Amino acid sequence: MKIGIPRALIYWKRPDFWETFFESLGFEILFSPSTNKEIVEMGVKVSDPETCFSNKVYWGHLFWLAGKCDLIFVPRLKTDNEKLEFCPKFFGIPDLAKIIVKTPILTETFDERKEKFEKTIERLGKKLNKNKKEIKKALNKAFLKEMEKKEKEKNDLFRKVQLKKSKIVLISHPYNLYDEYVNLRIKEKLEKLGAEVIFIDAVPVSLNPLADSSKSSSISMVEFHWEFGKEIMEKIDQLFDLSKYRNFAIDGAIQISSFACGCDAVLKEFIEKKFKQNKIPFLYLIIDEHTGEAGFQTRIEAFIDTLT
């Protein structure tokens, strides 16, 4: 049996996890190709005009998979292990997917306020006629693979911060950071201009966060109920602490937002202030299906020029 996984949006939340999990259960996996112009155009055509760009890209990937596999895996992500919510747009994705494609959708609701992750996975496995033992084995394998990657990312980060180049933090959701077509190869562009890029996603979250010294009374901060909101805010704090501890400077920060992303509208307010308080230059870029490469390049170049 062939299971299709759209290489967009929720895929990037746990890139290797699902792949390893399904493969060790003995299924063949079909990925949609990396995002390209055709996929984006397809997505824009089938989706609601006001939904966010990332969602449009996702529908494009889903549409590409239609008819090419037996099942398409579209999980409904609701809350994570800290009982924090995902973006509300993720809640309805499987139902909307059923409207867009005729291929059967494989879905399961991941709501850790109600049920443990392992339990949900078990139910998912049962849908595919696998027994408990097989599922557990596959799950462990997937966790291991994920951990390995995290470790590698961490070491990579510590190596990067030692380099004597200007360091720029790139802040966004994983689906914007890792999808190179979507973010117009911003990492490559920045590196060409001589900067070292740090993905906010790669910053490790320590288990006992250091006392927060950056709090100021002029702006009230907020406890996010969004998993990514809390994570990004914590990681920024972590990065500031790391920069003090390891003695390097963060030279600039760039936040990338998909057009019409409702969550980023809130997030940006707080992220921007955080960097402003620490006197770090901040650039806010919005991407959508019309974003031109030239305009992007100009803004990045201008930003790099202001740094020195």
Add this chain to the structure above:
Amino acid sequence: MKPKITFANWGNYTLAFKTLFEILGIEVIPPEKTNPQTITDGAKIAPEMFCFPLKVNLGNYLDAIKKGANTIFMTTASGGSCRLRYYGVVQDNVLREAGHKIKFIIFDQNLKDIYSKVKEISGASFWQILKATRFFYKKLRLIEKMERLAQYTRPREIEKGATDKLLAERLSKLEDLQKEKDFPKLKKEILKRFSKIKIEKDKDLPKVGLIGEIYTVCDPIVNFEVEKKLGNAGIEVHREMELFYQIKKKIIFKDFFIQRKIKPYLGSTVGGHGRDAIYEMLDYGKKGFNGVIHLLPAFCMPEISVRPILEKIHQETGIPFLSLSLDEQVAEAGIDTRLEAFVDVVKNHHKLKN
């Protein structure tokens, strides 16, 4: 510093809120009616990508601040999944950055929190608060009743404009009413006046349901008076969304029943009133309505998520469907054109059915 309270304008409900605070002996500076200038002012200082109601709210606050207000009362929706949760904090920050010294009182949508926050600013006793709440509730229900009556009489009235004239007149009377003991008299009078409007009783009219996000559906200024325009075009308008609907929902766990009904279309909440929109549209379809209008602030996350589903229901049942996204850049003329075209479709649908 003596608190001078203000809050966001929300359609006709504003006057009920005003009463609530006045009875408690707090100085209130009621927000002025939303107008295009309010919206422009609010949008100027608001975060660009934020949803529309936040911008209107900010405009309302700015008006009141000019008149001397120094405390703002604002709701949050803990437990909800959408951006409403961060309205209070973001508005607070935005106003402070714009150089206004304002105290923000953010309350949660549950009785305990509302009670403790109201007590904190007013210093009133439990009985006083209970009494004020009771009066607030009575006024609120009467406003909603008047709105419903107007929806019925407007398309049927013989003398054009009689309903709206009466509605505006009586609402301002209700606003001025200060004593609870005078309330039954006014209520009786209002209901009598409504029943006296001359109407063509046996007229079979096309029916349209309004669904969508509660703020835009209930505020006639924000939605360019959709209800009135449809009524004047000879269409009977219905809407479930009212402030009381939201209160009721919190008390009787209505979400559970709604979820059971809409299971084939959507398997989970999407925040806000996403599920309610699907539920209501299915309901209107069953009742044989001739059209559904979906109102939402542009880029509203829950409503955008369910819109493809609403379109699917529209394709399945054949009920005419129009979705209007509202924000500060939408012009009334554009809305009017779309409404006019929709009215024709609705009337056609009605004619073919009979």
